[in-house]
Amino acid sequence: MLQLNKLTKTYRTGDKALQDVTLTIPKGQVLALIGPSGAGKSTLIRCINRLVEPTSGSVILDGTDVTALSSGGLRKMRRQMGMIFQEYALVERLTVMENVLSGRLGYVGFWRSFLRKYPQSDVDEAFRLLDRVGLLAMADKRADELSGGQRQRVGIARALIQNPRLLLVDEPTASLDPKTSRQIMRLICELCAERDLAAVINIHDVALAQMFVERIVGLKAGELAFDGKPTEMSDEVLTTIYGEEDWHATIRDVDDEEEDTVAVEPVL
Numbered sequence: 209m210l211q212l213n214k215l216t217k218t219y220r221t222g223d224k225a226l227q228d229v230t231l232t233i234p235k236g237q238v239l240a241l242i243g244p245s246g247a248g249k250s251t252l253i254r255c256i257n258r259l260v261e262p263t264s265g266s267v268i269l270d271g272t273d274v275t276a277l278s279s280g281g282l283r284k285m286r287r288q289m290g291m292i293f294q295e296y297a298l299v300e301r302l303t304v305m306e307n308v309l310s311g312r313l314g315y316v317g318f319w320r321s322f323l324r325k326y327p328q329s330d331v332d333e334a335f336r337l338l339d340r341v342g343l344l345a346m347a348d349k350r351a352d353e354l355s356g357g358q359r360q361r362v363g364i365a366r367a368l369i370q371n372p373r374l375l376l377v378d379e380p381t382a383s384l385d386p387k388t389s390r391q392i393m394r395l396i397c398e399l400c401a402e403r404d405l406a407a408v409i410n411i412h413d414v415a416l417a418q419m420f421v422e423r424i425v426g427l428k429a430g431e432l433a434f435d436g437k438p439t440e441m442s443d444e445v446l447t448t449i450y451g452e453e454d455w456h457a458t459i460r461d462v463d464d465e466e467e468d469t470v471a472v473e474p475v476l
């Protein structure tokens with residue numbers, strides 16, 4: 209379980225990016241974080257693993273106060289928080305397999321990581337994960353030979369090989385076409401369900417969030433503006449979060465047929 213208690217971040221520039229955000233995310237829950245540009249979504253995700261240092265408040269993961277950890281403790285804790293990025297953050301000249309295995313760098317010793325010698329169990333797990341995300345046949349390809357959707361699958365496998373307790377996902381579909389975006393969101397949500405893994409997904413596309421997650425949290429100017437089920441999203445809620453606009457095409461009619469329900473097909 210992840211608990212955020214009165215999490216606040218004021219940057220040195222004086223920007224109040226987060227103000228008193230209190231949230232509890234149970235084990236296995238996938239939560240989408242929405243809100244206008246500058247609302248504090250990326251800051252919130254980065255305060256959880258302290259890539260951004262919170263100004264005040266606390267982050268508690270399964271009883272451990274992440275905000276109180278020293279640098280050694282934080283390094284260990286970060287292994288338990290897998291991160292998936294908008295721009296994938298792959299090492300372009302390395303293969304798919306090497307990129308996935310790099311998710312184990314926090315676990316293997318210095319020399320093993322320097323020599324990129326991973327235990328066989330890690331290699332076996334990397335193959336299993338590549339199979340699961342539909343990229344087994346691409347294990348030896350270089351990352352720079354992949355499409356955006358394939359890159360994001362590598363990013364997902366790299367986060368999962370850490371065997372995390374929590375996934376932090378920052379705009380996973382922002383660089384992808386609509387169909388690939390759905391496939392990637394579905395894959396992330398399926399994998400969380402399979403592993404009883406909680407996730408916080410920062411996402412701009414409200415309809416996509418509604419399609420896949422069980423809880424949506426809206427941020428506005430660093431404060432919580434909505435916390436509810438996808439079915440509770442309405443024009444009024446969107447107006448509260450984003451301001452006045454015609455929302456007709458933005459929210460998903462929850463009664464719509466799901467036209468694309470097949471499991472993620474391998475993209476080879």
Ligand SMILES: Nc1ncnc2c1ncn2[C@@H]1O[C@H](COP(=O)(O)OP(=O)(O)OP(=O)(O)O)[C@@H](O)[C@H]1O
Nearest residue numbers: 219220221223225244245246247248249250251252
């Ligand atoms: N490193 C920084 N230094 C100073 N201010 C920052 C920094 N990073 C973010 N901010 C400010 O904090 C606020 C929240 O930014 P943040 O990037 O968290 O929002 P966001 O909701 O993720 O936006 P977007 O959807 O555009 O990515 C904004 O006012 C932004 O200008």
